[in-house]
Amino acid sequence: MATDNRGIPIPTIKRFPSYLRLLKGYRDEGMEMVSATMLADELGLKPIQVRKDISCTGIEGKPKVGFTVVKLIDAIIHTLGWDNATDAVLIGAGHLGSALARYEGFETYGLKIVAAFDIDQHKWGAKLGEVPVYPLTQLKQYLEENRVNIGVIAVPAVQAQEVAEKLVECGILAIWNFAPKDLKLPMRVVVQRTDLATSFAVLSAKVKRKMVKEDLLEEDDEW
């Protein structure tokens, strides 16, 4: 059905890559079947949650036996849309951009960074791994000549909004934003943020919570 993906909860989507990594390991070890119980145990989740997640892929298991490892792998990849490779341009060839361009994991997700752009002329002509770096002024032309759907932003915060708008003008459909800046863009554009600040905020909160809990325990001890 076309509506297949419509209703898959975001939390489930977020767990899929973890399942996928684990399943690929099992496949490489020659394992053929796996139970939700085993996956849950390995990832620190509850079996019921794993079953619910798996049911979103449309795969059915066999009671007492579990699920076929390779079927599950294919189904998750398909559900995520990772079976169709997508080209992306990278804006910003600094340290972060450079690390992203060289990251080999992307091909696993069907993401291919085909070109990088930067305002700094010292970077022009260089290659970040396999990815050539062009002047930012050539972005528009490049996107006219090459069908690219995704833009990856790895520029300083102050430039992020401007770059994003340029990408949208050039027909980019989705933006993966690594700059610490909240972008204001038309609703039709898909924006995904990967923000160190947000991630660290959660870490900080968890640490603080733990501290508080330990403090409380100490207080209890005194009574």
Place this chain on the structure above:
Amino acid sequence: MATDNRGIPIPTIKRFPSYLRLLKGYRDEGMEMVSATMLADELGLKPIQVRKDISCTGIEGKPKVGFTVVKLIDAIIHTLGWDNATDAVLIGAGHLGSALARYEGFETYGLKIVAAFDIDQHKWGAKLGEVPVYPLTQLKQYLEENRVNIGVIAVPAVQAQEVAEKLVECGILAIWNFAPKDLKLPMRVVVQRTDLATSFAVLSAKVKRKMVKEDLLEEDDEW
């Protein structure tokens, strides 16, 4: 109260850094008061949600006027625990590690990377920005001599578990894991993952959803 932070929802925590960035901008422009309505509008949130989030900081506003910008800034920083600087060690001085070590935003969060460690002897003695790189074998000694609470993991997936266990052995309280690997660690250790795969999975799912929606619209057109 000591239990202050206990119950702040994770989604709220995740929005705090965005509020913070925006508020700092307002402060720098000399703005003294700000309404939840304005913040919501700027970030694409609903005013009520912003008010709920702000109430978690304990700050009270004035009807018709709003909230004091600098009070709000201080309260969010305090709620996140970012007013106490924390030292961290970085494991892995590759491209990603290098980018993290040089990232200037961390000081905003009260995070200070004091040393990096790597197995590759070619990296020893180098500096990533201000951060010196040592042999991984010196990690244990370093942590005995310096009180560090947070470990940042930026090594390849296959080494992540081993490195994490070593950090835990050495008394690290919290781990920020950038390796694409789910770590199995004692409950008492706080683990925060920043996983490109997870983030890209969400992007992929949103794109796919949009595609489906557009397909459905087209189908509708034919009827």
Place this chain on the structure above:
DNA sequence: TAGATTGTTAATCGATTAACAATC
């Protein structure tokens, strides 16, 4: 067979949103 595991339906839990009185 017996028992582990699946899949479904219902209950619970937590966050978002709505409604509205209080207030500057």
Place this chain on the structure above:
DNA sequence: TAGATTGTTAATCGATTAACAATC
């Protein structure tokens, strides 16, 4: 004052978890 905005209480929404029948 009038009206915008706050803060609280209740309703809604969505995800997780529990319960349990089906099944290999």
